[in-house]
Amino acid sequence: MQALDTLDKAGYRRGGARRAVVELLGRQNCCLSAQEIFDGLRKARRPVGIASVYRALDALVDLRLVKRVDAGDGIARFEPMSADGEHHHHLVCRDCGKVEAFSDPRLERAIDRVAGGLGYSVDEHEVVLTGACADCA
Amino acid sequence: MQALDTLDKAGYRRGGARRAVVELLGRQNCCLSAQEIFDGLRKARRPVGIASVYRALDALVDLRLVKRVDAGDGIARFEPMSADGEHHHHLVCRDCGKVEAFSDPRLERAIDRVAGGLGYSVDEHEVVLTGACADCA
DNA sequence: GTTCCTGCAAAATTTTTGCATCAGT
DNA sequence: ACTGATGCAAAAATTTTGCAGGAAC
Numbered sequence: 001m002q003a004l005d006t007l008d009k010a011g012y013r014r015g016g017a018r019r020a021v022v023e024l025l026g027r028q029n030c031c032l033s034a035q036e037i038f039d040g041l042r043k044a045r046r047p048v049g050i051a052s053v054y055r056a057l058d059a060l061v062d063l064r065l066v067k068r069v070d071a072g073d074g075i076a077r078f079e080p081m082s083a084d085g086e087h088h089h090h091l092v093c094r095d096c097g098k099v100e101a102f103s104d105p106r107l108e109r110a111i112d113r114v115a116g117g118l119g120y121s122v123d124e125h126e127v128v129l130t131g132a133c134a135d136c137a
Numbered sequence: 138m139q140a141l142d143t144l145d146k147a148g149y150r151r152g153g154a155r156r157a158v159v160e161l162l163g164r165q166n167c168c169l170s171a172q173e174i175f176d177g178l179r180k181a182r183r184p185v186g187i188a189s190v191y192r193a194l195d196a197l198v199d200l201r202l203v204k205r206v207d208a209g210d211g212i213a214r215f216e217p218m219s220a221d222g223e224h225h226h227h228l229v230c231r232d233c234g235k236v237e238a239f240s241d242p243r244l245e246r247a248i249d250r251v252a253g254g255l256g257y258s259v260d261e262h263e264v265v266l267t268g269a270c271a272d273c274a
Numbered sequence: 275g276t277t278c279c280t281g282c283a284a285a286a287t288t289t290t291t292g293c294a295t296c297a298g299t
Numbered sequence: 300a301c302t303g304a305t306g307c308a309a310a311a312a313t314t315t316t317g318c319a320g321g322a323a324c
Contacts, residue, residue, distance in 0.1 A: 068209055070207030070209060072207060074213065091259075102251070106251075107247045110241075110246075111244065111264070111266075114239070114243070115266055115268075118228060118239055119270075120228055120266065120268045120270055121269045121274045122228075122266045122267065123267065123269075124267040124268065125264065126264070126265050126267075127248070127263070127264050128263050129251075129252055129255070129257065129261070130259065130260065130261040130262065131258045131259035131261065132257065132258045134256045137257075137258045
């Protein structure tokens with residue numbers, strides 16, 4: 001896996017909790033909370049302390065291997081930064097709290113264009129749309 | 138103030154803590170955390186319990202008078218939804234944590250277009266760009 | 275007078291840290 | 300062996316809730 005190599009290069013050791021978190025996240029296509037990662041690992045018979053989950057996420061976010069997503073409910077979620085450049089954003093239902101992904105190339109272009117003219121070296125972005133989903137509306 | 142009328146119509150009573158929060162936020166142009174609001178009110182000799190600050194923010198967010206902004210540092214921030222339709226998004230420095238505003242009409246258009254085609258009734262959106270600010274880069 | 279609002283303190287939730295132990299190099 | 304990583308439990312930080320007293324209508 002790409003991400004494990006990057007961790008190597010950054011001086012992190014292999015094996016153990018961090019690897020389990022990386023591998024679980026690698027199998028996801030959308031975001032999970034720290035608690036969901038904790039539960040997922042326990043269900044997969046690879047239990048990891050919740051503190052290690054947070055420490056792993058911290059390192060992964062620093063290395064830009066994982067992106068933090070705040071859906072506005074006070075729970076931080078995390079998803080892999082896919083190596084293949086795939087890129088999506090999030091749609092949150094105000095009623096039921098559901099979080100879904102969407103993507104749009106024109107939106108990406110608009111963001112890239114804006115990001116270039118702000119005096120910041122922008123290396124990440126996130127768009128969250130909030131409203132009522134089809135079921136709740 | 139516009140917002141106080143909306144609160145009236147929603148059945149909220151005037152006077153007291155909620156009003157103080159509304160008025161303080163009305164004077165801001167960018168986002169403040171609950172603690173900053175609490176401190177700001179205390180400094181203005183209009184102390185309000187922190188629980189009341191949170192309760193007021195909750196009501197204001199429900200009524201869409203205030204927008205919640207998550208800058209990715211685990212602290213929820215809040216800013217007024219300006220009645221004049223002014224609209225901005227946020228730029229967060231990964232190093233120093235500074236949060237700044239920016240706006241771009243073309244980005245707004247791109248978002249509106251995307252939002253219309255997703256099967257959600259989208260009524261709010263937020264864009265957060267993350268990177269290194271001019272000072273930190 | 276009734277109902278809603280407020281502040282305080284206590285509780286709940288999410289995240290971080292200290293420390294002894296264990297694993298990778 | 301040495302150094303970093305892990306798990307547990309305790310702590311910290313943020314947000315929510317219960318309740319008694321006070322304010323608005």
